[in-house]
Amino acid sequence: MKASGHEPIGAARPLAESVGWLLNEAARELTLRVEEALGDHDLRWRDYGVLVVLEAAGPLSQQEIGRRLAVDRSTMVHIIDELERRGLVARGRDRADRRAYAIELTDPGRTLLSEVLHPLTAQAHDRVIGRLGEEDRAHLIRILAQLAAGG
Amino acid sequence: MKASGHEPIGAARPLAESVGWLLNEAARELTLRVEEALGDHDLRWRDYGVLVVLEAAGPLSQQEIGRRLAVDRSTMVHIIDELERRGLVARGRDRADRRAYAIELTDPGRTLLSEVLHPLTAQAHDRVIGRLGEEDRAHLIRILAQLAAGG
DNA sequence: TATTGTTATACTCTATAACTATA
DNA sequence: TATAGTTATAGAGTATAACAATA
Numbered sequence: 332m333k334a335s336g337h338e339p340i341g342a343a344r345p346l347a348e349s350v351g352w353l354l355n356e357a358a359r360e361l362t363l364r365v366e367e368a369l370g371d372h373d374l375r376w377r378d379y380g381v382l383v384v385l386e387a388a389g390p391l392s393q394q395e396i397g398r399r400l401a402v403d404r405s406t407m408v409h410i411i412d413e414l415e416r417r418g419l420v421a422r423g424r425d426r427a428d429r430r431a432y433a434i435e436l437t438d439p440g441r442t443l444l445s446e447v448l449h450p451l452t453a454q455a456h457d458r459v460i461g462r463l464g465e466e467d468r469a470h471l472i473r474i475l476a477q478l479a480a481g482g
Numbered sequence: 483m484k485a486s487g488h489e490p491i492g493a494a495r496p497l498a499e500s501v502g503w504l505l506n507e508a509a510r511e512l513t514l515r516v517e518e519a520l521g522d523h524d525l526r527w528r529d530y531g532v533l534v535v536l537e538a539a540g541p542l543s544q545q546e547i548g549r550r551l552a553v554d555r556s557t558m559v560h561i562i563d564e565l566e567r568r569g570l571v572a573r574g575r576d577r578a579d580r581r582a583y584a585i586e587l588t589d590p591g592r593t594l595l596s597e598v599l600h601p602l603t604a605q606a607h608d609r610v611i612g613r614l615g616e617e618d619r620a621h622l623i624r625i626l627a628q629l630a631a632g633g
Numbered sequence: 634t635a636t637t638g639t640t641a642t643a644c645t646c647t648a649t650a651a652c653t654a655t656a
Numbered sequence: 657t658a659t660a661g662t663t664a665t666a667g668a669g670t671a672t673a674a675c676a677a678t679a
Contacts, residue, residue, distance in 0.1 A: 349534075349607075350607060350611055350619075350622065350623055350626070351509075351512045351513065351516055351603070351607055353623065353626035353627060353629075353630055354505070354508055354509040354512055354626060355509045355512075355513060356626075356629075356630050357505055357509075357626055357629045357630060358502075358505040358506045358508075358509035358510075358550075359509075360629075361501070361502045361506075362502065362506060363490070365502055380503075383500075391587075392660070392661090393660075393661070394659090394660060394661080401510075402647090403647070403648055403649090404660075404661070404662090405647085405648065405649080405650095405661085405662075405663080406646080406647060406648075407661090408661070408662060408663085424670090425531055425660095428655080428656075429654080429655060429656085429660095430654065430655045430656070430659065430660040430661070431651095431655095431659090431660050431661080432660080432661075434573075446619070447666080452502070455502060456500075456502055459629065459632075460501055460629065461630060462629060462632040463625060463629070464629060467625050467628070470621055470625065471501065471622070471625050472504065474500055474614060474618050474621065474622050474625075475501070475504035475505060475507075475508050476504060476596075477613060477614060477618070478504075478507075478508045478511075478610065478613060478614070479504055479507050479508060480611040483672045543638090543640065544637075545636085545638080553670090554670070554671055554672090555637075555638070555639090556636090556638085556639075556640080556670085556671065556672080556673095557669080557671075559638070559639060559640085560669095576637095579636090579678080579679070580637095580677080580678060580679085581636065581637040581638070581677065581679065582636090582637055582638080582678095583637085583638075587639065596641080606664060611642070
């Protein structure tokens with residue numbers, strides 16, 4: 332370990348200088364703000380994620396939505412149950428595979444998304460990353476995308 | 483809303499382009515890698531956080547540690563219980579306030595941190611942010627610090 | 634009165650395993 | 657035999673509220 336050619340990695344650093352820590356702090360705060368905003372409409376971060384995925388990709392099976400959001404299919408059942416109960420999504424049938432649903436956005440779901448939820452979450456985002464200059468913001472997105480791509 | 487002077491914030495964007503999403507993805511992956519590494523020593527992200535805070539700040543009360551890690555004091559009890567049981571921290575008494583403990587790193591705790599845990603977590607970090615060039619890495623840290631400072 | 638640590642408790646979130654209907 | 661959805665259940669993690677000792 333000592334011969335790894337790196338800076339002294341065992342050195343005592345304040346937590347506030349660790350990338351991992353900072354990354355988690357930033358993510359937590361942003362998630363918190365977004366959930367605050369969504370809370371007015373009794374929605375969670377996850378619910379919004381489902382709606383956004385459907386908006387971008389079109390009808391998907393529950394399992395496929397779960398795969399994209401890293402949520403187990405048994406957990407997806409409850410999430411879709413609730414969104415369906417509120418009329419934001421509908422459980423259509425996949426004609427090619429009758430085991431699977433084709434979960435789709437309803438018109439009210441699509442409208443809520445574009446007229447209320449997107450603006451709200453964008454505002455929440457801005458309250459956090461608005462602290463950054465335009466250039467830093469673009470930089471941040473590019474770097475994060477690079478990290479995500481490597482996963 | 484329409485007259486806010488912004489880009490069309492209601493536009494359908496793939497989730498993968500949202501800062502919030504990317505931030506959470508990056509944080510989750512990094513945390514996962516770090517926990518993988520710590521798991522070999524039966525420690526969690528939180529436990530490591532406690533040790534690092536103590537290493538950087540010296541003896542602190544349970545509540546103060548919790549405040550810095552955003553953990554409730556009732557939850558801190560269990561975390562410190564376990565770390566104490568394993569001899570990594572000790573519950574010293576705060577002479578100025580006999581209600582509070584002065585939680586301190588033991589010598590084995592300090593040694594484990596510098597000889598094992600710091601190197602392990604640094605390696606885990608590197609496996610994630612090593613994908614970035616030196617310049618981007620510095621940039622990322624600076625930007626995240628800026629975000630954190632604004633909180 | 635307020636605060637530290639503690640305990641018991643309850644709640645949220647999530648995954649596991651077993652089932653059904655289809656494939 | 658394998659897979660989508662479902663259900664019941666169990667586990668982890670956490671916070672809330674009340675209590676004792678001390679401030």
